[in-house]
Amino acid sequence: xxxxxxxxxxxxxxxxxxxxxxxxxxxxxxxxxxxxxxxxxxxxxxxxxxxxxxxxxxxxxxxxxxxxxxxxxxxxxxxxxxxxxxxxxxxxxxxxxxxxxxxxxxxxxxxxxxxxxxxxxxxxxxxxxxxxxxxxxxxxxxxxxxxxxxxxxxxxxxxxxxxxxxxxxxxxxxxxxxxxxxxxxxxxxxxxxxxxxxxxxxxxxxxxxxxxxxxxxxxxxxxxxxxxxxxxxxxxxxxxxxxxxxxxxxxxxxxxxxxxxxxxxxxxxxxxxxxxxxxxxxxxxxxxxxxxxxxxxxxxxxxxxxxxxxxxxxxxxxxxxxxxxxxxxxxxxxxxxxxxxxxxxxxxxxxxxxxxxxxxxxxxxxxxxxxxxxxxxxxxxxxxxxxxxxxxxxxxxxxxxxxxxxxxxxxxxxxxxxxxxxxxx
Amino acid sequence: xxxxxxxxxxxxxxxxxxxxxxxxxxxxxxxxxxxxxxxxxxxxxxxxxxxxxxxxxxxxxxxxxxxxxxxxxxxxxxxxxxxxxxxxxxxxxxxxxxxxxxxxxxxxxxxxxxxxxxxxxxxxxxxxxxxxxxxxxxxxxxxxxxxxxxxxxxxxxxxxxxxxxxxxxxxxxxxxxxxxxxxxxxxxxxxxxxxxxxxxxxxxxxxxxxxxxxxxxxxxxxxxxxxxxxxxxxxxxxxxxxxxxxxxxxxxxxxxxxxxxxxxxxxxxxxxxxxxxxxxxxxxxxxxxxxxxxxxxxxxxxxxxxxxxxxxxxxxxxxxxxxxxxxxxxxxxxxxxxxxxxxxxxxxxxxxxxxxxxxxxxxxxxxxxxxxxxxxxxxxxxxxxxxxxxxxxxxxxxxxxxxxxxxxxxxxxxxxxxxxxxxxx
Numbered sequence: 001x002x003x004x005x006x007x008x009x010x011x012x013x014x015x016x017x018x019x020x021x022x023x024x025x026x027x028x029x030x031x032x033x034x035x036x037x038x039x040x041x042x043x044x045x046x047x048x049x050x051x052x053x054x055x056x057x058x059x060x061x062x063x064x065x066x067x068x069x070x071x072x073x074x075x076x077x078x079x080x081x082x083x084x085x086x087x088x089x090x091x092x093x094x095x096x097x098x099x100x101x102x103x104x105x106x107x108x109x110x111x112x113x114x115x116x117x118x119x120x121x122x123x124x125x126x127x128x129x130x131x132x133x134x135x136x137x138x139x140x141x142x143x144x145x146x147x148x149x150x151x152x153x154x155x156x157x158x159x160x161x162x163x164x165x166x167x168x169x170x171x172x173x174x175x176x177x178x179x180x181x182x183x184x185x186x187x188x189x190x191x192x193x194x195x196x197x198x199x200x201x202x203x204x205x206x207x208x209x210x211x212x213x214x215x216x217x218x219x220x221x222x223x224x225x226x227x228x229x230x231x232x233x234x235x236x237x238x239x240x241x242x243x244x245x246x247x248x249x250x251x252x253x254x255x256x257x258x259x260x261x262x263x264x265x266x267x268x269x270x271x272x273x274x275x276x277x278x279x280x281x282x283x284x285x286x287x288x289x290x291x292x293x294x295x296x297x298x299x300x301x302x303x304x305x306x307x308x309x310x311x312x313x314x315x316x317x318x319x320x321x322x323x324x325x326x327x328x329x330x331x332x333x334x335x336x337x338x339x340x341x342x343x344x345x346x347x348x349x350x351x352x353x354x355x356x357x358x359x360x361x362x363x364x365x366x367x368x369x370x371x372x373x374x375x376x377x378x379x380x381x382x383x384x385x386x387x388x389x390x391x392x393x394x395x396x397x398x399x400x401x402x403x404x405x406x407x408x409x410x411x412x413x414x415x416x417x418x419x420x421x422x423x424x425x
Numbered sequence: 426x427x428x429x430x431x432x433x434x435x436x437x438x439x440x441x442x443x444x445x446x447x448x449x450x451x452x453x454x455x456x457x458x459x460x461x462x463x464x465x466x467x468x469x470x471x472x473x474x475x476x477x478x479x480x481x482x483x484x485x486x487x488x489x490x491x492x493x494x495x496x497x498x499x500x501x502x503x504x505x506x507x508x509x510x511x512x513x514x515x516x517x518x519x520x521x522x523x524x525x526x527x528x529x530x531x532x533x534x535x536x537x538x539x540x541x542x543x544x545x546x547x548x549x550x551x552x553x554x555x556x557x558x559x560x561x562x563x564x565x566x567x568x569x570x571x572x573x574x575x576x577x578x579x580x581x582x583x584x585x586x587x588x589x590x591x592x593x594x595x596x597x598x599x600x601x602x603x604x605x606x607x608x609x610x611x612x613x614x615x616x617x618x619x620x621x622x623x624x625x626x627x628x629x630x631x632x633x634x635x636x637x638x639x640x641x642x643x644x645x646x647x648x649x650x651x652x653x654x655x656x657x658x659x660x661x662x663x664x665x666x667x668x669x670x671x672x673x674x675x676x677x678x679x680x681x682x683x684x685x686x687x688x689x690x691x692x693x694x695x696x697x698x699x700x701x702x703x704x705x706x707x708x709x710x711x712x713x714x715x716x717x718x719x720x721x722x723x724x725x726x727x728x729x730x731x732x733x734x735x736x737x738x739x740x741x742x743x744x745x746x747x748x749x750x751x752x753x754x755x756x757x758x759x760x761x762x763x764x765x766x767x768x769x770x771x772x773x774x775x776x777x778x779x780x781x782x783x784x785x786x787x788x789x790x791x792x793x794x795x796x797x798x799x800x801x802x803x804x805x806x807x808x809x810x811x812x813x814x815x816x817x818x819x820x821x822x823x824x825x826x827x828x829x830x831x832x833x834x835x836x837x838x839x840x841x842x843x844x845x846x847x848x849x850x
Binding site for chain 2: 208216217222226228232235265266267271276277279286287289364392
């Protein structure tokens with residue numbers, strides 16, 4: 001029996017076991033700060049499979065040494081990182097399989113059809129917060145790793161399985177793993193790409209713009225200056241900046257199918273403290289897409305230039321300039337060269353399994369790939385089974401068929417990339 | 426010495442004492458729900474002057490019986506009303522001096538030059554939250570009352586001094602005073618008119634409009650609909666409605682000097698809960714001026730028609746209509762006939778004191794005068810010393826010279842209106 005057939009068979013035989021384990025992981029509501037239980041499940045499983053397992057609490061002081069760190073808290077007590085290493089037998093090409101264990105909050109639970117942490121399977125879909133983003137993806141890479149082990153394949157290069165914390169709120173987990181010395185020649189991140197392959201991932205910054213006004217009694221509002229009205233000027237300019245920044249990317253083959261390749265999303269607008277007073281301050285908060293190939297600094301400069309230009313649109317901003325703070329998500333763009341050999345391998349294996357060409361695109365969101373690429377110098381590719389549109393959504397699910405197909409493709413890719421040293425009988 | 430001269434002299438001699446008392450009242454931050462300490466100072470002073478003083482906690486259940494009641498809370502424990510009555514000796518014309526003790530919040534204290542509750546006097550101005558709106562005004566009417574008493578003037582009609590709670594957030598204090606049976610032939614309210622006389626006062630309603638969107642991940646924001654962008658459409662329509670409603674009033678002699686006779690002030694805009702999600706809800710809160718002569722119902726209908734018309738501007742509102750709630754301030758317009766004898770008296774006394782004609786205008790804001798007029802059947806006139814533009818403002822102040830001049834005019838007006846029964850030696 002050829003190896004591919006054995007891989008397929010091995011995955012197929014263990015489907016129930018894999019689903020049960022994924023359900024257990026889903027049943028742990030591992031929001032930021034609450035990752036311990038889910039990470040313990042993962043660490044135990046990696047140990048059972050014979051990997052060298054490293055479980056550690058990221059160190060705040062160490063993290064602050066990196067310019068890529070955006071502190072969200074100063075204590076990671078309940079949030080260990082987990083890394084399992086499958087040591088290669090020779091000096092072969094190494095691979096990181098990186099995925100985050102943290103999930104965004106479930107939001108209003110009454111909007112969910114079932115409990116958000118049920119892990120229920122209905123019609124081939126496994127439901128729950130984190131199924132698509134990205135515990136389902138992590139399961140696919142775990143299955144790949146286990147399949148390699150189950151089949152007695154001994155690889156030349158190392159495979160490093162990283163289950164990291166805090167991607168959703170800043171990236172401290174992956175940054176801590178880089179700082180701890182985990183490096184490889186390439187990384188695969190099974191974020192919910194719906195089995196598209198993303199050799200480029202946009203970065204993402206959170207911004208908070210503050211706009212000033214002058215308060216007055218609402219009955220003589222003409223004696224004040226509304227920060228809301230001034231805020232809308234800034235709102236429109238931010239939207240114009242999005243248009244301007246996206247223009248060059250619309251011709252990029254990786255982004256041509258995206259209506260807005262690197263969106264600027266204004267997610268929050270808040271101004272005023274009293275219905276009958278003129279608002280003296282407004283804040284505009286959002287996420288700012290950073291183009292692959294662009295640095296965070298360049299992206300910020302363009303934003304600052306837009307703010308600086310406001311004074312030409314309205315004198316007001318000469319005296320009361322709009323200011324920006326950057327906080328929260330602060331992910332650089334990531335990716336690999338478009339002729340990277342791992343990209344070629346993934347494409348080839350995709351065709352072998354799916355009998356059709358994969359979609360190659362650029363990601364619409366930031367991932368830890370940016371940190372791996374920029375802070376770690378590790379080219380990264382996003383390829384995962386999750387349903388893109390269900391990330392952060394009510395009734396989030398992952399399709400099990402896609403999960404197992406992804407696992408099969410990644411198993412084949414691992415074997416080709418790291419190469420077989422020997423096969424144990 | 427004639428009476429006017431004695432009044433002037435008495436006020437002049439006691440200026441320091443009056444300033445000190447006003448400072449003490451200013452030093453109590455009597456925002457809604459925290460009126461007790463300031464009210465106790467007022468009640469004690471009225472008692473010292475020999476008035477019949479009534480201090481009571483407004484009764485929620487009783488208030489709910491009035492269609493003019495807008496509940497902001499169901500408990501007034503820390504918010505007593507204070508009324509002091511100077512009983513007339515005969516069946517003369519009676520007068521209410523109505524003023525609210527509550528103040529709006531100080532806002533960002535760092536923007537104030539001095540502590541907002543300092544009560545500091547610099548260059549003839551007394552500074553602090555509530556100096557102009559309207560503890561300074563209340564002081565002017567208190568001085569008038571005390572001057573009458575000090576000079577041994579016994580009046581025919583009653584003077585009812587009302588220090589009420591919660592004008593800034595709904596009018597429950599004045600409504601409770603009406604329900605308790607305090608009535609008079611006319612009322613003077615020393616709101617900050619800057620010594621202009623307002624025989625007409627506009628009403629004021631608070632609105633909260635809710636606009637819906639559809640959430641999505643910020644990286645694929647085009648899959649959602651931003652409640653912020655839809656909210657901005659509503660914002661503009663509200664501003665257009667203001668323009669439309671003010672057109673007819675621009676020819677009104679009482680309002681001709683106001684850039685916007687009955688303003689619609691959008692004081693708060695809040696939407697979205699996460700920087701990298703598309704906002705699925707936005708709220709727009711503001712105050713809605715009601716024209717003298719217009720009913721609250723008519724004003725609301727015009728607002729609802731504007732909201733209903735939104736669907737013609739954007740299909741979105743056909744499926745997701747913007748909705749409005751009315752809450753908080755809900756003051757009907759108030760005033761008196763333009764040939765009311767008290768208006769004539771005030772004009773005449775103004776000329777006697779100021780040696781020039783007063784400005785007669787319509788108020789730019791709602792006051793408790795609307796409740797006195799509509800719920801109490803008591804004609805009301807606004808005339809106070811405060812600096813209109815400083816109401817609800819940082820570094821709020823009242824000019825002491827205007828305060829004492831107002832006191833002098835009101836003393837004369839009280840004596841002419843209520844008439845002298847006798848003068849004690």
